Amino acid sequence: EDQVTQSPEALRLQEGESSSLNCSYTVSGLRGLFWYRQDPGKGPEFLFTLYSAGEEKEKERLKATLTKKESFLHITAPKPEDSATYLCAVQAGASGAGSYQLTFGKGTKLSVIP
Amino acid sequence: GAVVSQHPSWVICKSGTSVKIECRSLDFQATTMFWYRQFPKQSLMLMATSNEGSKATYEQGVEKDKFLINHASLTLSTLTVTSAHPEDSSFYICSAHMDRDYEQYFGPGTRLTVT
Numbered sequence: 565e566d567q568v569t570q571s572p573e574a575l576r577l578q579e580g581e582s583s584s585l586n587c588s589y590t591v592s593g594l595r596g597l598f599w600y601r602q603d604p605g606k607g608p609e610f611l612f613t614l615y616s617a618g619e620e621k622e623k624e625r626l627k628a629t630l631t632k633k634e635s636f637l638h639i640t641a642p643k644p645e646d647s648a649t650y651l652c653a654v655q656a657g658a659s660g661a662g663s664y665q666l667t668f669g670k671g672t673k674l675s676v677i678p
Numbered sequence: 679g680a681v682v683s684q685h686p687s688w689v690i691c692k693s694g695t696s697v698k699i700e701c702r703s704l705d706f707q708a709t710t711m712f713w714y715r716q717f718p719k720q721s722l723m724l725m726a727t728s729n730e731g732s733k734a735t736y737e738q739g740v741e742k743d744k745f746l747i748n749h750a751s752l753t754l755s756t757l758t759v760t761s762a763h764p765e766d767s768s769f770y771i772c773s774a775h776m777d778r779d780y781e782q783y784f785g786p787g788t789r790l791t792v793t
Contacts, residue, residue: 596780607684607771607784608722651721655780664710664775666782670721 587652701772708774
């Protein structure tokens with residue numbers, strides 16, 4: 565069974581204080597690891613997809629990295645508008661086969677204080 | 679690109695009635711759509727997977743006769759909650775997948791409250 569564990573559950577940062585969120589996963593045949601941002605009362609907003617260990621992707625103040633066991637979402641000099649819940653999800657299965665289902669972690673709620 | 683809409687954004691209904699939620703992919707054709715449920719302070723739980731023109735595949739523990747899913751076209755899927763009860767109150771979110779990549783694009787969600 566695919567499992568995704570995110571830590572910490574909640575994180576409070578001062579504006580400008582960089583940090584990292586962790587996503588540990590256990591999956592048979594990782595097809596992709598996804599990061600989403602979710603604001604209260606809204607659907608998840610796609611951020612990144614990582615496909616193989618060693619891959620990195622960046623978008624503004626966010627940088628996602630992937631190893632064979634975990635992924636990190638690094639937030640550099642965060643601003644209050646970065647406050648949200650960040651969700652990690654994995655998709656398993658060999659390329660071209662099976663469904664495209666995602667298994668989600670419980671998320672990390674990030675609060676950035678001005 | 680890759681915009682998914684849901685309608686309505688919120689709905690209040692009485693116990694015993696049925697409610698239909700629509701999910702549309704606005705600028706792409708979605709071969710597969712997914713329906714999730716999210717309770718307060720919980721993560722997304724997959725309810726079912728639907729492919730255009732075929733029956734939906736439900737996750738274990740999800741009653742297929744209660745949560746009716748129709749994926750009639752490549753841009754529209756509907757979820758009907760039949761004989762709704764207060765415990766069905768939740769945030770329902772759909773997502774859509776296109777063939778060219780692995781990402782799922784999510785709708786804004788529908789808040790259902792059953793009184």
